[in-house]
Amino acid sequence: MNLAGTRLLLRFGLRRDRVLVTAWVLVLVATVAVSAAATGPLYDTEADRVAAAEALNASPAIVALYGPILDTSSLGELSMTKMTVLYAVFVAFMSVVLVRRHTRVEEETGRAELVGATAVGAAAPTAAAVLEAVLASLVLGTLAAVADIACGLPVVGSILFGASWAGIGLVGAGIALLAAQLSSSARSVGFLASAAVGALYLLRVIGDVTSATWLSWLTPFGWGTQLSAWSEPRVWLLLGYPLLAGALTALALRLRRRRDLGAGVIPDRPGPAVGSPRLRDAAALVVRQQGPALVGWTVGIAVIGTLMGSIVPSIGDLLDTDRTRPVIEAMGGAGGLQDALVFAIASVVAVVITCFGIGTVTRAAGDEHDGRTETVLATATSRRLLLLAVGGAAVLGSTWLLLVAGVATAIGRGDGLAAVGASLVQAPAVWLVLALALLLLSVRSRWAVAGWAVLALFVTVGQVGPGLDLPDWVLGLSPFHHVPRYPSEAFAWRPEVLMTALTVLVLGVAWTRYRSRDIG
Structure with a gap:
């Protein structure tokens, strides 16, 4: 196996992904730290922890989403219950994104052939991609363990938890590398890898919520729970x-x-000899490109919304402790607490949905610097229509997904349509983030990828910032911080109108810039 040039390609890959990997790692580690720091003061006695863990285990929806708590008296297991299973999916996808980008995407664009024509071994690009994913996973696992230890959780359990995250990152890299060999399309690779991760997660769900518990042992997403890192660890399972x-x-x-x-x-399946007349304009082309992704996102968001909504009715039992009871009463009882949870769910789902819109913008950027946009503009299509099509697909698609999330949460909760309003009030904040991504695209196509960094910054500030006691002016930098906390609080028009107006202003600047700059 010729590995000449692996080190050089690894350094190049790390440089290309420095923003993406840093943002991904920091957001996940910050989430771990906030969860570890917040859970201890909330459940300060063993009786409170046992009651909360039993309430979690009593809800099939919560077990399906987060997995069971094996040791109900463990503070570490209670603190990391979401991180162990649900957030492990995001760890796996980090590796999927990295490996896919440096293998199949490079081949699809022709850059792999150019690199292979130099003094680089045939196996070097693949080795470099896998090594980068391994390094990112190890760093993430190490920092997650350090964050747990710094927040007061047991040292051994923290190390084992971090090791499980690093391990799931390795599995994600293997899944992505295998998918990259099966399909010649980068989009298909993403679909195959996502389907594999989803199947493994679903296998764990079936094992955890039914009597067939042995199924949880067949999937790496079940190993994190079965590891029992915080009580009687099965260290051998890390192998x-x-x-x-x-x-x-x-x-x-x-x-x-x-x-x-x-x-x-x-x-590859050969396409038709003659293109459909429905693809004559830019809008139809973008819809054709993003349609399958939107369908997949719709199904996924509907499932997530339904599961999240089914958790809401049990939140009162989960947080019923001597310390939290006065807070619950001050919020208006269990109903007020449920409304607050509905808003919290909507805010998290809104961030996830924003990823769809940014993905639409970055795909347009990829089409441009790969030369496909220039081909489209050589026809009767104008830049105005092209930017309008891309922006419309991102904004309207994200708005549709917000509506789906709200309806699904309302169905899961089974009580009113407040969840629909809680989801739709997130729209102006999502629009503003997408407008900034379009602005980056309008300045230069390669800048569009920085939209992920913008989103990561806003998520860190708006979602994690309050738990870190950041100043108000820092929190205010995130548009998600200004979203009215409906239905737990009265709806406020002013921030919604201001964010919408700012979105229009940013889009206007992007429109002007895109019409005047060079393509490519």
Whole structure:
């Protein structure tokens, strides 16, 4: 196996992904720190922790989403219950994004062929991509463990929890590398990897909520719980992560040697000889590109919203402690607490939905610097229509997903349509973030990727900032901080109107800039 040039490609990949990886790691580590710091004061006695854990285990929806709590008296397990399973999905997707970007995307754009024409070994690009994902996973796991320890959780449990996160990152890299060999399309690779992660997660859900508990042992998303890091740890279970990742990687490398560069093991399906007349304008083209993704997002958001909504009715039992009871009464009882949770769910889902819009903008940027936009503009399509199509797909698609999330949460809760309003009030904040991403695209196509950094900054400030006691002026930098806390508080028009007006202003600047700059 010729690995010449691996070190150089690894350094280049780390430089390209310095913003993406840093933002991803910091957001996840900050979430771990906030959860670890907040849970201890909330449940300061063993009786409170046991009651909260039993309330979590009594809800099938919560168990399906977060997994069960095996040791109900463990502060560490209660603090990290969301992190152990649900947030492990985000850890896996970090590796999926990195490996996909440096393998299949490079082949699809032709850059891998150019690199291969130099004094670089045939296996070096693949090795560099996997090594980068491994390094990112190890750093993330280490920092997560340090954050837990710094917030007062047991040292051994914190280290094992961090190791499980690092392990799930390795598995994500193996899944992505295998998917990159099966399909020749970067979008299909993303779909296959996402489907694999979803299937493994669903397998854990079935094992945790039914009597077939043995199914949880067949998926790495179940190992984090079965590891029992905070009480009687099964340290040997950590070996499963590198073994599974190694098996996936070995299979992927074997398939890599059997296919041509740029091709996939699964052959491409030839398209029609004549294009559909429905694709004559830019809007139809963008809809065709984003349609399958929007359908997938709609299904996923509907499932998440329904699960989240079904958790709301049990929140009163979960937080019923001597310390929190006066707070609950001050909020208007269990009903007020449920309304606050509905808003919290809507704010988190809104951030996730914003990723769809930014993905739409970054795809347009990729089309531009790969030369496809220039081909489109060589027809009767104007820049005005093209930018309008991209912006419309991002904004309208995100708004549709917010509506789906609200309806699904209302169905899961089974009590009124307040969840719909809680979701839709997030729209101006989402629009403003997408407008900033379009502004970056209008300045230069390669700047559009910085939209992810903008979102990460706003999430860190708006979602994590209050738990870190940041000053009000810092919190105010995030548009999500200004969203009315409906239905737990009265709806306020002023911030919604101001954010909408600011969105229009930013879009106007982007419109002006895009019409005058060079394409590509």
